[in-house]
Amino acid sequence: MGITNSNKEVNVSQITCGGTFQVTLGLSAAPDISENPVDIVLVLDRSGSMAGSPLENLKLGADTFIDIIDETTDSTQDGQIGSGSHIGIVSFSGSASADTQLITSVADLKAAVAALSAGGSTNHADAFSTAASLFDPSSSNEKVIVMFTDGKTTSGIPPAPVAETIRDSGIIIYCIGLIGDTGIDVDVLNDWATDPxxxxxxxxxxxxELEDLFADLAANISKPGATNIVINETLNPDFTIVSIGMPSSGTAAAIDSQSLQWKIPSLGVSGNEGASLEFYVQHTGQTSGNLPVNQSIFYSDTEGNTVTFPDPSVQVDCGVSVDPESCPIPVDFTIEKCQDSLVVDLGDVYLESSGRIVQLNVKLKNVCPHKRVALGIILTETDNYGSEYQRGMKAITVPAHNQKNCQDVEVKCIKFVLPEDLNVSGCPCQSLCCERHLKVRIIAHYIDTDFRCCDSTVTF
Known part of the structure; x- marks a missing residue:
């Protein structure tokens, strides 16, 4: 069969800036179908959510799968599944039906696929049970179920125990999921499928993309297992490899902080076999957003299997970041050999981050003892036409004094920052040499008063 499936997934969908997450690479392989016949049941979801293009693309995928198996079993696309292999079709919505038995006629298989129509709920348990019933327990053929679905279970008994029983009987389960209207739960598919x-x-x-997924699975069936596998993975520059786990098969090592190599001597040569590799990645860049995890991933083996891995991404939230000053552009120069002095003209250099700091003092007149004061200062700037622009507001609590009589209270060092990039004076250049015209408004009142509201009672 060659490589029957390849996958790459991450264990989170979102991290904060600098966060860490797990990446899992997976492969499965099996021997050549022409020498090791296989009975395959395609289990196809025809529930209501599949109406329209999903069902049409599913039919294309299933037909392509059948054509590839037809050709690879006997080296010709002659309308018959050869070399002792068979394909069966099971479809399901609220209940499942065996649309064909395990047969070899390509025309009959395609006719069953063409007859599918969408409608009803989703009963995965009945689909698994119906598919398993098609296999002959006495047959020595490898037994494979390819489950396709686009949604969650909405009718029937829980499917996980049914899938577990099927796996325990030696039947291999693959799951293909389309993220449909009701959403596909990848953890559930993982629970149903054969490990890894x-x-x-x-x-x-x-x-x-459904046709491609079915085609990739079927195309690799024509090849024997894979040998001398090499996978080279390079991460997006925003990520760094933190640690690499021990793969279930072969060896893996870091090439540098952003790339690794996984080597597997052989996989699936004598029987269906899977392999997986887990490694941890940390976000070390400054970029937020939905970032792809890898920059590139390349696969090779002796048999020339074609393998495409998914390209997962992670939503990275770095919060609000402001970089007000860019790094200065360097001036390059060279000191020649045997030269003990050098004069370099660096040109003009301008002051960075110019601006003013305004410090205000105010005297509050006749403040009564034992009363706090709320003080508000509003600063604006005016342009040459008298229009005002907000430049800041401060609210200050002035503590109460304990003198016997009312006193004047000075409030000092109320500071405002006025960057020059806010200058509206019309000066041709933003520099400290330009005049700026400001207005300040002050509001003050007592916080503490002797007044208390009370209800009045009038008696006649």
Whole structure:
């Protein structure tokens, strides 16, 4: 079969700036189908959410899958599944039906696929049970279920125990998920599929990719397992590898802080086999947003299998970042050999971050003892036409004094910052040499008073 599935997934969808997350690479492989016949049941979701382009693209994917198996089993696309292999079709919504048994006629298989129509709920348990019932327990053929679905279980019994029983009987389960209207739960698909999950589950949000997913799975069936596998992964520059776990097969090592290499001597040569690698990645860049995890990933093996890994991304939240001053542009120069002195003209250098600090003092007149004062200062700047622009407001609590009589209270050092990039004076250049015209308004009142509201009672 060659490589039957490839996957890459992350364990989170969102992190904060500098956060860490886990990446899992997965592969599965199996022997050549022409020498090791396989019975395959395609289990196809025809629930109501599949109406329209999802169902049409599913049919294209299933037909392509059937054509590839037809050709690879006997080296010709002659309308018959050869070499002792078979394909069966099961479809499901609120209940499942065996649209064909395990047969070899390509025309009959495609006719069953073409007849599918969307409608109803989603009963995964019945779909699994119906698919498993098609296999002949006495057959020595490898047994494979390819479950396709676009949504969560909405009818029938829980499917997980049914899938577990099927796996325990030796049947291999692959899951293909389309993120539909009700949303696909990847953890559920992982629970249903044969281990390792990463190499037996594939998910796409775009139904136009379904044909490619089915084609990739079927195309690799024509090849024997894979040998001398090399996977080179390079991360997006915003991420750094923190640690690399021990892979379930082969060896993995960091090439540098942003790339690794995973080598597997052989996989799936004598039987269906999966392999996975987990490593941890940290965000070390300054960029926020939905960032792809890897910059590139390349696969090679002796058999020439074609492998495409998904390209997961992570939403990175770095909060609000302001960088008011860019790094100065350097001036390059060289001191020649045997030269013990050098004069370099660096040109003009302008002051960075110019601005003013305004410090205000105010005297509050006749402030009564034992009363706090709320003081507000509003600063504006005017242009040459008299228009005002806000430059700041401060609210200050002035503590009460304990003198016997009313006193004047000075409030000192009320500071405002006026960057020159806010200058509206019309001066041709932003510098401290330009005049700026300001207005200040002051509001003050007592916080503490002797007045208390009370209800008045009038008696007649």
């Amino acid at each position: 999950d990463a190499s037996h589950v594939a998910v796409t949000p775009d139904d136009s």
